[in-house]
Amino acid sequence: MSAAVITRFAPSPTGKLHIGGLRTALYNYLYARHHGGRFLLRIEDTDRSRLVPGTAEDIIACLRWSGLNFDGEPVIQSSRLGDYREIAHQLIASGSAYRCFCTPERLETLRRNQQTQKLAPRYDKHCLRLSAISAQKLAAADTPYVVRLAVPTHGTITFTDLIHGIVPIKAEILDDQVLMKSDGYPTYHLAAVVDDHDAGITHVIRGEEWLPSTPKHLLLYHALGWTPPAFAHLPLLLNADRSKLSKRTGDVAVDDYRQAGYLPSALVNFIVLLGWNPGSDQEIFNLSELITQFSLERVKRSGAVFDQKKLDWINGYYLRQMDISAFTELAAPWLKTTPPPINSGHENFL
Ligand code: GLU
Numbered sequence: 001m002s003a004a005v006i007t008r009f010a011p012s013p014t015g016k017l018h019i020g021g022l023r024t025a026l027y028n029y030l031y032a033r034h035h036g037g038r039f040l041l042r043i044e045d046t047d048r049s050r051l052v053p054g055t056a057e058d059i060i061a062c063l064r065w066s067g068l069n070f071d072g073e074p075v076i077q078s079s080r081l082g083d084y085r086e087i088a089h090q091l092i093a094s095g096s097a098y099r100c101f102c103t104p105e106r107l108e109t110l111r112r113n114q115q116t117q118k119l120a121p122r123y124d125k126h127c128l129r130l131s132a133i134s135a136q137k138l139a140a141a142d143t144p145y146v147v148r149l150a151v152p153t154h155g156t157i158t159f160t161d162l163i164h165g166i167v168p169i170k171a172e173i174l175d176d177q178v179l180m181k182s183d184g185y186p187t188y189h190l191a192a193v194v195d196d197h198d199a200g201i202t203h204v205i206r207g208e209e210w211l212p213s214t215p216k217h218l219l220l221y222h223a224l225g226w227t228p229p230a231f232a233h234l235p236l237l238l239n240a241d242r243s244k245l246s247k248r249t250g251d252v253a254v255d256d257y258r259q260a261g262y263l264p265s266a267l268v269n270f271i272v273l274l275g276w277n278p279g280s281d282q283e284i285f286n287l288s289e290l291i292t293q294f295s296l297e298r299v300k301r302s303g304a305v306f307d308q309k310k311l312d313w314i315n316g317y318y319l320r321q322m323d324i325s326a327f328t329e330l331a332a333p334w335l336k337t338t339p340p341p342i343n344s345g346h347e348n349f350l
Contacts, residue, residue, distance in 0.1 A: 005037030006202050009063075009070070010192065012044045013056040016253035019306070020207060020237045020245065021059070022066060023271045027234060028205045029068045030272070030294035037202070041070040042195055045078045046185045062254040066264045067287055075199065077191050084186035087194050087224065088147045088179055096223035097179055099135045099145040100127040123148065123176045147180035149189075149216060157215035162203075162232035162296045169215045177216050189213060193220045196229060205232045205296070232296050235275045238303040245306050261334060266315035274304040284317060 007028040011021050032039040041063070043056050056076075063070065091097035100123070102110075111121050127135070128150060139145060151174045158168040179190040186194075196204060211233045221228040237245040245252060257267055269285055276299050278285070285293070319327065 004202075005032050005035035006040065006200050007032040007037065007205055008040040008042050008196070008199060008201050010042040010044050010195075010206070011059050012047065012050065012188075013059065014047070014050040014052055015055055016255050017055075017059045017062040019252050019254060019257075019271065022062065022068075022254050022267070023237070023274055024206055024234060025063060025068050026066070026268060026271055027232075027276070027294070027296075027299070028203075029070075030290055031203060031205060031296060033291040034294050038071045039068075040072065040199055040201075041074040042199075043074050043076050044188060044191065045076065046188065046191050048183070048185060058255060062258070065258060066254070066268055068268075075195060077186075077195065080191075080195070081184065081186070083198070084180065084191055084194055085184065088186070088190065091149075091179070091220075091223055092147060094223060095150065096219075097147050097149050098128050098130075099139060100148045100176075100178075101130075101135075101138050101143050101145045102126060120173070121175075125150075125176060128176070144182040146178045146182050148176040149179055149219060151176050151216070151219060157218055159214060159218055159228075159231065161211070161214075162230055163235075163299050164211070164233060164301055167211065167214070169212070171215070174216060179220075189216055190220070193217050193224075193226075197221070197224070197226045201229050203230045203232065205234065208233045208236055232299070234299065235301055236303040237274055238305045240305060240307070242303065242305065261330075262311070262315050263318045266311070266318040269318070270311045270314045273310075274306065275299050284314070 009021075009025040009028050011017065011025075029039045031037075041060070043059070045051055045056065060074070088097065092099065102123075106126075107123070110124060114121050127145075127148070130138075152171045155171045156168050157171060157174075158166060161167050177189055178187050180186050195201075214231055214233075218228055239245055254267070258264075265286065268287065268290075269283075272285065272290055272294070273283070276294065278293050279298055322330070
């Protein structure tokens with residue numbers, strides 16, 4: 001019998017929940033529920049400089065509003081610093097990671113020289129060559145350091161992505177990733193691998209922007225003797241002009257749609273179709289139909305265009321399905337503040 005599926009949604013509380021984040025959460029939720037598994041929430045708050053107060057609460061509120069209930073309590077990374085430090089030291093002891101004492105000035109000069117020579121910016125492994133004794137002395141003298149992953153200089157890291165198929169990445173293009181910063185906080189890469197392992201995550205389903213990081217994560221799994229999960233990287237969300245969907249081009253926060261009066265069922269129905277297709281003409285789905293029908297095989301690789309008109313059409317459909325008393329209750333606050341528009345075109349939706 002195969003192990004139960006466990007997925008997770010792992011947002012950083014650096015802003016309000018984005019539509020793309022809700023889609024990642026939804027696909028993780030559907031995949032877990034389809035397989036009778038668990039769906040977990042993890043708040044990745046280790047980048048202290050980018051934290052925005054109140055956004056973890058917004059993420060949780062938006063998930064609840066959308067009906068994507070996660071199992072158990074959320075894991076908060078900042079409460080697990082001791083675990084990450086222990087693993088970082090284990091990696092140093094086994095030679096899979098090393099302390100780097102380079103000053104910001106040295107790194108800046110290195111970067112500028114590489115730029116002049118038209119080379120990709122990359123750490124030059126200077127501190128990898130320090131003897132263990134010198135490194136220990138520097139650390140004992142409280143010289144600030146980061147911990148870096150010792151990436152092999154040659155070879156290819158190959159993995160099978162459930163959406164993209166076989167992905168080979170040459171080790172020589174990977175940087176010696178910082179795993180632990182000088183403030184003692186782990187970077188995303190170390191913390192995510194440790195937490196995914198500890199929570200028994202079987203499937204990591206996340207945005208395509210993380211695909212290039214996956215080989216570094218696999219090196220960590222290998223170094224720690226852990227079995228990696230399966231990976232699935234979701235296609236980008238695009239504007240109509242096929243540029244990356246971003247805040248600059250309009251509302252992208254789930255809360256903005258909520259405030260504008262969109263129904264959660266409509267938003268979920270719309271979002272699931274951004275990258276997944278059911279293989280039939282069906283366009284309207286409730287959550288339990290989605291749980292039954294969802295599969296990663298039907299998620300495409302190419303970017304998915306966000307079509308506001310389609311969202312409005314789906315929302316109109318759900319509004320028309322409401323019984324009149326529920327609809328009146330929903331509409332009442334709007335009628336108080338916004339008189340019904342005359343010939344505004346909104347009659348198409350109602
Ligand atoms: N914290 C990352 C993000 O917000 C999570 C990436 C992952 O799922 O591994 O995108």
